[in-house]
Amino acid sequence: MGLVLKNVDKIVDGETHLKGIDLEFETGSRNVLLGRTLAGKTSLLRIMAGLDRPSRGQVLVDGVDVTGVSVRKRGIAMVYQQFINYPSLSVYENIASPLRRSGLNKREIDRRVHETAEILHLEALLKRLPAELSGGQQQRTAIARALVKDAQLLLLDEPLVNLDYKLREELREELQDIFRKRSAIVVYTTTEPSEALMLGGNVVVIDKGRVLQTGATAAVYQRPETLRTAEVFSDPPINALDSAITNGRAVMGGDIPIPMTGQLAGLADGTYRFAFRSNHLWLTSQEDGDVAITGKVELAEINGSETFVYVHRGQSAFVVQQEGVYPISMGNDITVFINPQHLFVYDTAGRLVAAPPAKELAFQR
Amino acid sequence: MARIEFDQIAHAYYPNPKAPSDFALKEINAVWEDGGAYALLGPSGCGKTTLLNVISGLLKPSRGRVLYDGTDVTALPPEKRNIAQVFQFPVLYDTMSVFDNLAFPLKNRGFNRADTIQRVKEVAEILDLTPDLNKKAAGLSADAKQKISLGRGLVRSDVAAVLFDEPLTVIDPHLKWHLRRKLKEIHEQLRLTMIYVTHDQVEALTFADQVILMYEGEIVQIGTPEALFENPQHKFVGYFIGSPGMNFLPCTLEGQAARVDGVTIDLAPETAARGAAAGGVLELGIRPMHLEVHGAAFEGGVPVTVKALEDQGSFKILTAALNGHMIRARVPEGRPVPQHKAWLKFPPSRTKLFADERLVG
Numbered sequence: 062m063g064l065v066l067k068n069v070d071k072i073v074d075g076e077t078h079l080k081g082i083d084l085e086f087e088t089g090s091r092n093v094l095l096g097r098t099l100a101g102k103t104s105l106l107r108i109m110a111g112l113d114r115p116s117r118g119q120v121l122v123d124g125v126d127v128t129g130v131s132v133r134k135r136g137i138a139m140v141y142q143q144f145i146n147y148p149s150l151s152v153y154e155n156i157a158s159p160l161r162r163s164g165l166n167k168r169e170i171d172r173r174v175h176e177t178a179e180i181l182h183l184e185a186l187l188k189r190l191p192a193e194l195s196g197g198q199q200q201r202t203a204i205a206r207a208l209v210k211d212a213q214l215l216l217l218d219e220p221l222v223n224l225d226y227k228l229r230e231e232l233r234e235e236l237q238d239i240f241r242k243r244s245a246i247v248v249y250t251t252t253e254p255s256e257a258l259m260l261g262g263n264v265v266v267i268d269k270g271r272v273l274q275t276g277a278t279a280a281v282y283q284r285p286e287t288l289r290t291a292e293v294f295s296d297p298p299i300n301a302l303d304s305a306i307t308n309g310r311a312v313m314g315g316d317i318p319i320p321m322t323g324q325l326a327g328l329a330d331g332t333y334r335f336a337f338r339s340n341h342l343w344l345t346s347q348e349d350g351d352v353a354i355t356g357k358v359e360l361a362e363i364n365g366s367e368t369f370v371y372v373h374r375g376q377s378a379f380v381v382q383q384e385g386v387y388p389i390s391m392g393n394d395i396t397v398f399i400n401p402q403h404l405f406v407y408d409t410a411g412r413l414v415a416a417p418p419a420k421e422l423a424f425q426r
Numbered sequence: 427m428a429r430i431e432f433d434q435i436a437h438a439y440y441p442n443p444k445a446p447s448d449f450a451l452k453e454i455n456a457v458w459e460d461g462g463a464y465a466l467l468g469p470s471g472c473g474k475t476t477l478l479n480v481i482s483g484l485l486k487p488s489r490g491r492v493l494y495d496g497t498d499v500t501a502l503p504p505e506k507r508n509i510a511q512v513f514q515f516p517v518l519y520d521t522m523s524v525f526d527n528l529a530f531p532l533k534n535r536g537f538n539r540a541d542t543i544q545r546v547k548e549v550a551e552i553l554d555l556t557p558d559l560n561k562k563a564a565g566l567s568a569d570a571k572q573k574i575s576l577g578r579g580l581v582r583s584d585v586a587a588v589l590f591d592e593p594l595t596v597i598d599p600h601l602k603w604h605l606r607r608k609l610k611e612i613h614e615q616l617r618l619t620m621i622y623v624t625h626d627q628v629e630a631l632t633f634a635d636q637v638i639l640m641y642e643g644e645i646v647q648i649g650t651p652e653a654l655f656e657n658p659q660h661k662f663v664g665y666f667i668g669s670p671g672m673n674f675l676p677c678t679l680e681g682q683a684a685r686v687d688g689v690t691i692d693l694a695p696e697t698a699a700r701g702a703a704a705g706g707v708l709e710l711g712i713r714p715m716h717l718e719v720h721g722a723a724f725e726g727g728v729p730v731t732v733k734a735l736e737d738q739g740s741f742k743i744l745t746a747a748l749n750g751h752m753i754r755a756r757v758p759e760g761r762p763v764p765q766h767k768a769w770l771k772f773p774p775s776r777t778k779l780f781a782d783e784r785l786v787g
Binding site for chain 1: 469470471598603606607610611614625626627628631632650651652654655656665666667668669670671715736737738739740741756758759
């Protein structure tokens, strides 16, 4: 049964934060809410938790209406972006705090605190105060507190966003292991497509308070039904160029002829947006059938593993993601390559018309 | 503009430092050339902000000398060093207009009216603040305010250096890109000496010509972004730059090859020779993206057991066990990934050797 949201709206001071949300989360499922900043992810999580009441609609747990029932009366644990701990309590007491009023005996509490602390590598820090911990350790403490009581609903609101990227890398991996071993419904919000994919399970893509698409995370990534979903579910956002098919010939971005093979075969004449993720653009030609695109370099960003080249071309712009670190100067002319097999085709309303053939999904441990 | 030099700088926040761990900065000798774009990068607590504060004069070092164009300025406070600073949070006068905020550092230095107007207009144009020049700073967004702070830092062309301390912290992630580009453009146009402190590797590697990577109070490498990626001089650089970080495997040498737990991995001849000359604790290092993953045995292929696979969209990360050691490989999207057993190719040109944590070849 699990958790069901029925036709939920949230309106604050006349402003719509959430509109017509219908979602079902099964017991034991892992779920990612993916959306940009201010898309409504936190509002939705707070309604699931019972911290806020929806303006309209219902929240059901195992068929029982719990709309607006306080988080304290339900089996819920939540982790926030900010590292929220009791500043005057030790790490041990912070982790133990949700168990204190549960009627468990001291020994059982002690056992659970140690067990949870071990999972999160906090064993050596149990006597410290939160102020004596690094940011990563503080957030581990907050996560331990959420895990210790075996809640049926575990909500995490961008828990890693305020951590250094190396810590984020570590904790992201550990969280996957932790979620795998739980029977709770896990709902995890993020702005990052790679984080959503790593967590796997199901994804809910939300934008401007509405659900854009739901489904298995990898499947939605491979087949975004709208251009907006594709943008939210790509980092950098998917490239899209105005394109047209006239008399059975496709031209992308005004003057780039594209052969109409594969998923493009048989498309009707009309105007479209051809879209492609930045990792499908290359600085050197990779295979037969690659199409060259020229432009000017606006900026080359380097993240340590990849170089992202922002290219400007007449009225349009796109980004190339290249593995490795390359010095590429601003203002230089550049030629990049794409293979048409990677093109998504959207109509002028942003609805998917054709997609690259689905690839084999990654297996899980 | 000035060339800035550290001559045996060390700093401890407590009196009577003795052990190396007492020092926030261990002995540092470094040069920041006139007109360069530098980033000080490292995890929190590595000493990068301490180092910046020694450059600016906010902090007098326990030992050593700070030289600006050869002149000893160690004892001078920031206001006597002719530098501009931009901090994490906007520093400006809310009640003044954007124009007056930008003009303030110039008026203070006695610039004439005509020069001031011209310079403010130039900087405002670069930062897209022209339409806001007559507005009061108070009503503007956090991003706009931080742009004004940046403008105030950049408005004087006669400064010895512009120092930035995590200047994009308060900027919305989707606008950061825009400001990173602006800063890079500004450096190319104005050729000011810029020193930029950040823990964010994208900011550092995108902005700087030379990145100074710090770890536990020491500079572990100064180099171009490419050099940090291709030839990390210290294990920490290999770990910190790139995601996931470099793989390290303890090894011994046997002629031209490395032996890892009984498995032979070929090295470039010069790498093997330097390793033999260096001695010490040897480790082999290779970046996850430089490992080739195969689904069948081949000559020289290293057999591993697949432990996990993570899909990140544009690539997958394969975690595998090489006997007792975990090793990670990045597999580009669309490539097949073996399920249980895999064979890895270590291209010799990409396989590095570290002795006592330092790169030897």
